[in-house]
Amino acid sequence: xxxxxxxxxxxxxxxxxxxxxEQLDDLDGLVMxxxxxxxxxxxxxxxxxxxxxxxxxxxxxxxxxxxxxxxLLAHEILDxxxxxxxxxxxxxxxxxxxxxxxxxSFETLVxxxxxGEVPGVFIRAPKIETWSxxxxxxxxxxxxxxxxxxxxxxxRIWGCSFHPELTNDERIHRLFVDAL
Amino acid sequence: xxSSHDSSTIGSALVKRGxxxxxxxxxxxxxxxxxxxxxxxxSGAVAVMxxxxxxxxxxxxxxxxxxSDPEMIQGIQAAVTIPVMAKARIGHFAEAxxxxxxxxxxxxxxxxxxxxxxxxxxxxxxxxxPFVCGATNLGEALRRIGExxxxxxxxxxxxxxxxxxxxxxxxxxxxQLRRLQSADANELFALAKDLxxxxxxxxxxxxxxxxxxxxxxxxxxxxxxxxxxxLQLGAEAIFVGSGIxxxxxxxxxxxxxxxxxxxxxxxxxxxxxxxxxxxxxxGIETASLEQRLAERGW
Numbered sequence: 001x002x003x004x005x006x007x008x009x010x011x012x013x014x015x016x017x018x019x020x021x022e023q024l025d026d027l028d029g030l031v032m033x034x035x036x037x038x039x040x041x042x043x044x045x046x047x048x049x050x051x052x053x054x055x056x057x058x059x060x061x062x063x064x065x066x067x068x069x070x071x072l073l074a075h076e077i078l079d080x081x082x083x084x085x086x087x088x089x090x091x092x093x094x095x096x097x098x099x100x101x102x103x104x105s106f107e108t109l110v111x112x113x114x115x116g117e118v119p120g121v122f123i124r125a126p127k128i129e130t131w132s133x134x135x136x137x138x139x140x141x142x143x144x145x146x147x148x149x150x151x152x153x154x155x156r157i158w159g160c161s162f163h164p165e166l167t168n169d170e171r172i173h174r175l176f177v178d179a180l
Numbered sequence: 181x182x183s184s185h186d187s188s189t190i191g192s193a194l195v196k197r198g199x200x201x202x203x204x205x206x207x208x209x210x211x212x213x214x215x216x217x218x219x220x221x222x223s224g225a226v227a228v229m230x231x232x233x234x235x236x237x238x239x240x241x242x243x244x245x246x247x248s249d250p251e252m253i254q255g256i257q258a259a260v261t262i263p264v265m266a267k268a269r270i271g272h273f274a275e276a277x278x279x280x281x282x283x284x285x286x287x288x289x290x291x292x293x294x295x296x297x298x299x300x301x302x303x304x305x306x307x308x309x310p311f312v313c314g315a316t317n318l319g320e321a322l323r324r325i326g327e328x329x330x331x332x333x334x335x336x337x338x339x340x341x342x343x344x345x346x347x348x349x350x351x352x353x354x355x356q357l358r359r360l361q362s363a364d365a366n367e368l369f370a371l372a373k374d375l376x377x378x379x380x381x382x383x384x385x386x387x388x389x390x391x392x393x394x395x396x397x398x399x400x401x402x403x404x405x406x407x408x409x410x411l412q413l414g415a416e417a418i419f420v421g422s423g424i425x426x427x428x429x430x431x432x433x434x435x436x437x438x439x440x441x442x443x444x445x446x447x448x449x450x451x452x453x454x455x456x457x458x459x460x461x462x463g464i465e466t467a468s469l470e471q472r473l474a475e476r477g478w
Contacts, residue, residue: 001204001205002204003201019442019443019446034202035202035203035205035206035226036202036206036226036227036261036262036263038221038224038261038262039206039224039225039226039262039438042222042223042224042438043224043438043439043442046224046435046439047442067202068202079261080261081221081261096261097261101263101283101285102199102263102284102285102286102309102310103190103191103280103283103285103308103309104190105190105195105196105198105199106188106189106190106195107188107189107192107194107195108187108188108189109187121194121195121198122188122195123195123198123199123202124199124202124263124285143188163198166194166198166201167194
C-alpha cells in the first residue's frame, strides 16, 4: 500500500488509503494492492466495504488490481479456497500462485504495449490461464510454458499479475492515472 | 503484440523482500496442524508459521527444540493457500536447506528453537528462500541483514503472553534509528563500532531513517490491544504464537487480532473486537523466567 501510494503521488494523484466504506466516496480510481487475496476478501467483508464497492465498480469506478487485486477482479479463481469470491469484472480465469511458491518468485522485464520494457516483480504471482477475446492484453510473459497475459484491461478495469509498485518505474501507474 | 521472453531472475533481494512487503499490515499465526492452519486462513491471517509446538509448550516441555517434521509442514502447505513459514535453529543451515527443499515460503532462523551454533548464524545469502530473523536492538538487526535476512522481527519473549519484551525491543530499535538519523557522517564509524554492525548498513540507515527491510513484531502478543500497541510503536506486521491457540476461543481471538491489526489506530474498532473475547492465554511474568529465549542469538 505504501509503495502504491508513493507511485501514485509521483504521477500526480491525490491518494487516500481506504480502510472504511466512507472513504470510497469521491474516488476517481482505486488500486487493489497485492497481499493475500483471502485476507483482503475477509477484510472487505468484515469492514462492509464489499457491497458498496461492487456498486461503485458497476457505476464506472476505475480499478487497477495488482497480484492479489487481480484475483479479486477475476471471473474465475483456480486453486483458490472453495468459498473464495471475487468481483467478477475481468473475463479471465486466474490460478493462485500459478507461477509457484516463493522460491519460484522472480523478476524479469515485461514488454508493455505502447510503453516499452518495464521491470516486473512476480511474488507468488497469479497466472492468467484463460481469457476472453474482449480483454485487451497489454503485455504477455512466457515463463517457459507459452505466453500468458500479465497486464490486461477491459474498459475501466485493469489487472496486473506482477508488482509495478515494488520498482522505481512508475509507467504502469501513469498509464492507469492518465486513463482516469 | 508485445511479449517478454524468459530471462528471469529468482532469489534476488527485491524478490525476497517483496514477499515481506506483501505481508505488511497483516498477522502471521503459529499453527501446529492443518486444522489450526485452516482456522488461521479463515480468520484473515496473511501467512502461517508451521511448527510442532507453540513456544509456550516448548517452554513447558524443555529439552532440545528442533525443526519440525517435514510431514507436518507439508500437511499444512496442502491445507492452506497463504504462505507457509517454518523455523530452523540458529546456525543450523542444514535444517534451512531442508526447509528450502520443502518449498516453504519463508524460513525463520529462530531463538525459539535451541541454537545449533553459538558463534555463527546462517549465511542467508546462500539461499533462494528468504529468511526472517529476530533482533533485540538495531545492531543485532543490522548484523542479521548483513547475513542476508530479508525481514526483521522483534524477539520479544516468546511463549509468555507478555508483550513487555517486544515493546522494549521495538522502542530500542526505533530510538537507535533516530540516533543514527541525527548523527553526522563523522560519528557513524564510532556508532558502527558501538552497535557492532556493518558500516555500509549504518551509513544507509543514517540516510533513510529506517531499516532496509520490513520490521515486524513478535513475542508475547496475546490480545487485540497488544496488536494495536506494537503497530502504533512502528511494527509493520505481527507474528502471534501461543496467543491465539492457547486462548479460550482461538477463532474469535484470531479474527479480533486481525481486525485490530488492520484498524490499529481506530480505538473504536479495537474496543469492539476486544469485547467479550474470553480469556487470553494465561501468560508468565518475564522477571520469573528461568530461560530467556531473547538472549539466544547475538
